[in-house]
Amino acid sequence: xxxxxxxxxxxxxxxxxxxxxxxxxxxxxxxxxxxxxxxxxxxxxxxxxxxxxxxxxxxxxxxxxxxxxxxxxxxxxxxxxxxxxxxxxxxxxxxxxxxxxxxxxxxxxxxxxxxxxxxxxxxxxxxxxxxxxxxxxxxxxxxxxxxxxxxxxxxxxxxxxxxxxxxxxxxxxxxxxxxxxxxxxxxxxxxxxxxxxxxxxxxxxxxxxxxxxxxxxxxxxxxxxxxxxxxxxxxxxxxxxxxxxxxxx
Amino acid sequence: xxxxxxxxxxxxxxxxxxxxxxxxxxxxxxxxxxxxxxxxxxxxxxxxxxxxxxxxxxxxxxxxxxxxxxxxxxxxxxxxxxxxxxxxxxxxxxxxxxxxxxxxxxxxxxxxxxxxxxxxxxxxxxxxxxxxxxxxxxxxxxxxxxxxxxxxxxxxxxxxxxxxxxxxxxxxxxxxxxxxxxxxxxxxxxxxxxxxxxxxxxxxxxxxxxxxxxxxxxxxxxxxxxxxxxxxxxxxxxxxxxxxxxxxxxxxxxxxxxxxxxxxxxxxxxxxxxxxxxxxxxxxxxxxxxxxxx
Numbered sequence: 001x002x003x004x005x006x007x008x009x010x011x012x013x014x015x016x017x018x019x020x021x022x023x024x025x026x027x028x029x030x031x032x033x034x035x036x037x038x039x040x041x042x043x044x045x046x047x048x049x050x051x052x053x054x055x056x057x058x059x060x061x062x063x064x065x066x067x068x069x070x071x072x073x074x075x076x077x078x079x080x081x082x083x084x085x086x087x088x089x090x091x092x093x094x095x096x097x098x099x100x101x102x103x104x105x106x107x108x109x110x111x112x113x114x115x116x117x118x119x120x121x122x123x124x125x126x127x128x129x130x131x132x133x134x135x136x137x138x139x140x141x142x143x144x145x146x147x148x149x150x151x152x153x154x155x156x157x158x159x160x161x162x163x164x165x166x167x168x169x170x171x172x173x174x175x176x177x178x179x180x181x182x183x184x185x186x187x188x189x190x191x192x193x194x195x196x197x198x199x200x201x202x203x204x205x206x207x208x209x210x211x212x213x214x215x216x217x218x219x220x221x222x223x224x225x226x227x228x229x230x231x232x233x234x235x236x237x238x239x240x241x242x243x244x245x246x247x248x249x
Numbered sequence: 250x251x252x253x254x255x256x257x258x259x260x261x262x263x264x265x266x267x268x269x270x271x272x273x274x275x276x277x278x279x280x281x282x283x284x285x286x287x288x289x290x291x292x293x294x295x296x297x298x299x300x301x302x303x304x305x306x307x308x309x310x311x312x313x314x315x316x317x318x319x320x321x322x323x324x325x326x327x328x329x330x331x332x333x334x335x336x337x338x339x340x341x342x343x344x345x346x347x348x349x350x351x352x353x354x355x356x357x358x359x360x361x362x363x364x365x366x367x368x369x370x371x372x373x374x375x376x377x378x379x380x381x382x383x384x385x386x387x388x389x390x391x392x393x394x395x396x397x398x399x400x401x402x403x404x405x406x407x408x409x410x411x412x413x414x415x416x417x418x419x420x421x422x423x424x425x426x427x428x429x430x431x432x433x434x435x436x437x438x439x440x441x442x443x444x445x446x447x448x449x450x451x452x453x454x455x456x457x458x459x460x461x462x463x464x465x466x467x468x469x470x471x472x473x474x475x476x477x478x479x480x481x482x483x484x485x486x487x488x489x490x491x492x493x494x495x496x497x498x499x500x501x502x503x504x505x506x507x508x509x510x511x512x513x514x515x516x517x518x519x520x521x522x523x524x525x526x527x528x529x530x531x532x533x534x535x536x537x538x539x540x541x542x543x
Contacts, residue, residue, distance in 0.1 A: 054446050081452035091447035095466050104461060105451025153451060 003066050004029045005161050005192045006051065010060035013046055020046045022216040023060070028161060033193040035207035037200070039239060042213045044196035045088070048163045051194065052085045065160060081109055084154030088166040090146040092138040098125065099134040102153045110157055124152040128182050144175030151182050155191070162186055164195035168202065200243060204228055212236045314513045321505040321514040328501035329521045332486045335418050339486070340479060342422040347429030354430070355437050356459065368430070375427035380420070381488050387420040388413055388492025417489025425482050432474045436467035476533045480526050
């Protein structure tokens, strides 16, 4: 088996005096889905933003297909074109209709000819249940629909890895299902995924590996049945119990 | 108890809908009646007060002389065409200049740093000087240096434009460009950071993100404040009259007014400005309303 698609080695990141990530070691292999769980503020989003080079890390390194991407000399645009990031708040471009949201990255970023890009975009939107909505502006769509467009947009370039940042947290409960469905689709497609979530059912179902992030440290990592059903660490147990009480597990 | 009330077959519920609608109609009518009556009383009272005051005939003859109006209006209207042309040309220059300056102030490219300093200096200086002073300074200053001679007797700056209308337009463009650049900059800064993140995440460069994602949204957002500055510029075109631009509406009205010892030509010019600025203001209101309902 070849090396991991994504690898973190001793990744450390602070915002001012606040250390958000501390010595993170983690590997995501081809076709694998790794879910990082943890309370809000535990550093999950920062972890994903660091991979997409939207944040600079302070120490350690992140590798994509064995190449270090966190070296200051690395072309960050080139790295981002090999990754797909989906945001908690969708972050669709409100001035562009659905299809142009998907097209912008392929046409401008990857210089795929317009006709070809259009075919790709149509296919993707259809796959994620958005056929027929190509000409709508994002504000005409529900949150679930917007997030599905955002997933199509991130996946349009067939990235080496998909980074999903709490993709269901901003949604009304009845809309969560359709977005989870889209993520399951990605999984079936064989996408390599790193996702941050506090949706336990989601982690259990989609993830091959679950890591529990607590105050910037990955304190427990393993298969979902182990981490979610029989955690070893007290903090993990406490976190899962809190979720259970809140009805989110 | 409430359960029982919900299921028990009680007395037939009277249809209150018609009754409520009638009450609402009556209230609307009553409010309209009061508004009309109060308007007639207040405005009518003011009109009567004005028209019966001893000073009214003097006032009327000085500002609203129909004969003077008929005589001067065609000339002023013709001159107003120059105002409109100057306005349109200057407006285009202002939009381009303002956006350029705003972008220079926004982007973080080390090589462009000197331009960034210049952009900051430009906005500070030109926004801080009264427009009328700037028109005067450029309108008279530039022709003065254009004919200035060096020690050898040559005129090294003879290539400078000396046409008052060009210089007046330039002064207006510089003044309004500074204002408008700040409007654009506010718009650019108001676009949520997540938009830039998303643009970078789909693989755009910083420049592409600015061009395809940030600026288009910023421009849409600042439409109303920009239109507000257009209205101000449209009026300020009259300032170029002070450097001797002939055939401009205010200047023409001034000439006619001096010739007839009457202020009616100035009122006529004022009407022409209002003819442009009031519809623009209404357009602005409608635009704002539409944005709010969206």
